[in-house]
Amino acid sequence: MTKIAIFASGSGTNAENIINSFSGTPLTIISIFCNKKNAGIIDRAKRLSVPCRIFSREEFYDSNAILSELISQQVDYIILAGFLWKIPESLIKAFPNKIINIHPALLPNYGGKGMYGSFVHEAVITNKEKESGITIHLVDEKYDNGTIIFQARCQINPDDTPESLAAKVHELEYMHLPSVIRKYIEKGK
Secondary structure, eight states: OEEEEEEEOSOOHHHHHHHHHHTTSSEEEEEEEESOTTOHHHHHHHHTTOOEEEOOHHHHHSSSHHHHHHHHTTOOEEEESSOOSOOOHHHHHHSTTOEEEEESSOTTTTOSTTOOHHHHHHHHHHTTOSEEEEEEEEOOSSTTOSOEEEEEEEEOOTTOOHHHHHHHHHHHHHHHHHHHHHHHHHHHO
């Protein structure tokens, strides 16, 4: 069994998709870590019977509390599913090439600090790009910089808005994220 922890900051739709997709497989989501007390992922975790740990900025950056919990849970991989904080170097060193993130644009463009959610889609539309998509990548010390595992693209129509583009990108996330994670983990065994 491969033990996976999901880190999330938002509603948790991608996390739920991963949990449901991995049900009955050797990939098991054993915990969810959340940095927002009122995030939707907390209710989803309860409904899905996955333990959810809510933590503070201080616990994440100024102590080894989260790292210690991950080690005590014998976590093999960490998936960032809408998690907005930069990952501390201690976690990156403890889980080399085992932290996977999804970004709602085609990296290396539209990545970095502040490029998340609607900000990404607004920038893509403002710059009159012809396509956007998703990038699934490994996490390193810089925002949205790690080795790219997979990308999927969608066309941008002249009448697309940041909201309609977000819907297209979210569809790509649902379609690809669980299978890409599964293939990456199975390849590493």
